[in-house]
Amino acid sequence: MNVLETFGLGVRYGQTWAVSDCTLAIPEGRIVALAGSNGAGKTTLLHCAVGLTEATCGTVGLLGDLPAGSLDALERIAFVAQDAPLYRHLSVNEMVEVAANLNRRFDRPFASARLRALDIPVKRRVGKLSGGQQAQLALTLALARHPHLLMLDEPLARLDPVARHDVMALVMTMAAEEGVSVVFSSHVVSELERVADYLVLMAQGRLQLVGPIEDILAEHTVLNGPADEAERVGEHLCVVHAEKAARRVQLLVRHDRPIETPIGWEVDAPSLDELVLAYLRDPSLVGRSGPVAVAATAAGELAQ
């Protein structure tokens, strides 16, 4: 089962397309990093999946083929929006009550145990909590619904390092124990490197890379060799990014099959960070996106 599936999804705000041509299928049980620069369309994509934004064209299906925004879908997913919006005028306890009463399924004991463990004063107004505490509260309210699919929009942005670790640890524990599929969005990939095993990389509303991180890394290689051979070597490869020094050149290349190392060249595996950075530098690059798009993407297009 795919937890999130889009086909030809496009969202237009006025004249600009926030998301376009977005086709992807995220299988169950993954921890997905939805990465991209600010304004790349990550939030729009998530909002589409939750049903907060209507698709201009294309389709979105959740957990099999539940339509986005339908009650069936909403009962099984949980979403924490960017900046963890909550009712600031309510006390923490009341906020929990609101969340509990807006859902048929809500694990109150879980929520109160979590809040106690986090030392969040339940009588205080939500607006008076620190940013980190608000984020933790929002996450707690989401997790207390025990979703199949948890979507978090920039969940770590307002957290200090300890809170980041705790949030991640909690989400990962839920993933381990309940098999929750998770989609994190972030513009800092390194934040998600340790937890994610699936990458969705966006730039300017389009998908650049989609797939298991392991596969993506395996499909990319860093070649290091003499600068004057760069063109000759690059001709037969899909060069994602080239970095030239005085006499040496470093090529990040993409390949479907293992490549032969040119004589006199060094081969290295790229780090995720490095790879993502290379793609983000050139938003027009499309490496691997959509279940069918990979084959369709002509290798030559990438080699420019």
Added chain:
Amino acid sequence: MCRSAGVIKGSYPRAVGGAPLVDALAFCGPWRYSFTMTIGKRDDEARSPLIFRLDPRSGVPTYLQLVHQVEHAIRLGYLVQGDRLPRLKDVVASLSINPNTVQKAYRHLEQEGLIGGRPGQGTFVLASPETVDLATLNALRKRLVDGWLRDATAAGLDDDGIAALFQSALRDFREGRKSRAASSRDGRASGRSAGGVA
């Protein structure tokens, strides 16, 4: 019922002894995380002698780091046959990493025959791998020092240069072996760890 017990015990961790607490929490699921964060190491150690740590800058994939640490612990005798490995949830909670990564590491170790799962009880160390005996280690070391290291120094390489060259050669050596035989990782890992011990 179990959940409420967990909550109460979790709220007053110091008032409850190690083992019963561990059992209650083990059964109790989601919030066990928050308690392991606050209870301290003693209970963890009672459960498994192994504590994982990660070096994010090493460049070694996370799952391999876990594999190496288990191998290393077995080799050094921290872990002996019958010892329990940390449970998936505990590793995930303490390192905040993807559960699939831990599963992958454990699967890998299982394939190597180092560990095995007992349904409902956990994962246990099955056998200690063959260790390289001290004499062999010393001989290897002597060959490295008297031969290659001396030549490298004579050629004008400084310490960093030597380290870089060694790393690069080792990597090529590994890559070469990987492409030749996929199942040779066990021997390579033992070799490196043994080197570390010596």
Added chain:
Amino acid sequence: MTVAESTAAVGSGFPSTAIRDVPEWRRLAKVVRLQHRGAFLGMLALYIVCAVAILVGEGPARSMFATYVADHCLTDRIQAACPTISNNFSNMTDPISAMLFVLQVLPVIVGVFLGAPLVARELESGTYRFAFSQATSRTRYLVAAITMLGAFVAVGGVVLGLLIAGWAHPFEVVDVGEAIWLPGNFVTSWWLLAAWSVLGLAVGAFIGTIMRKTVSAMATALVVVGGLVGAAIAVGVRELVSIAPRVSKTITPQGLNVGAIGRQAYTGEGPRGAWLIRAWMTGPHGRALSPKQSTRMLALLSANKTSSGSALHLLALHHVSYWVSYQPASRFPLFQGIAGAFLVLFAVVATVITARRLRHLA
């Protein structure tokens, strides 16, 4: 889907105790109560202030009415003391007029302070991303909020409407102009005040959903709901009473107030408590007098305004009959019902449009 099935579908991590079979309306009622507690309390305070103002303000009128009753003026209003009391009543209409005005504004206040922020605040502060990602349909969420707030303001409207009717009652009995048909009184009757408040709420919510900004939605709601109330007072009542066939009848003018021709319809003479629509005079052959002839006749009547006898005599002398057409007092509840039903219908339509709008929120 049964509870057991859905539990299984939700996954192993879900404790069965966490599924509560509380009816949805009850859960939503709790949410609305928590969320709009401030609004509830604010409106409650406003209602209490109004109620107290009415109870205090009607004191003098009430005690004077007691004297009026004690002096048997109800049965014989030409008694010695009665005209004086009547005069005193007509001098006391200012406070009640002021209060009636406040109540006419009430729906506007409801629209602005309860309706406009209802959705707009969620959209503006971004909390809609929380509310609309929970497993509750937006339509039900909106309907629950509008129903609860609507019920609250409706009850408040009924209470205030009854109180103000109690204040106005002596004036009406004494007949000093505060008649039920007066557009202001018509709008502030208990039933219409409630209906108007609900409409104010629904229209405010609709505007808030369209504008997505609390403050500008409030300003717009102020103008729109205010305009609706104003239009209803200015033309609505007059148009409304013309939808049912009028009763026409010839009467004897009692004196001064014969000038209903071309005047405000609710003044002038006619059957007690009726809504006068038109008055005219007919000549010897049953033909209506021309405007010129009417004016001359009226001038004659004014010049001989000593008693009803002389007016009758004068009319008989010229073979002229004085006619009025009107809606009888007994039809007041009917018109109130029709007007209120329309308002509630508009409120429902506004809510439906708001809900649709909310469902396709982009």
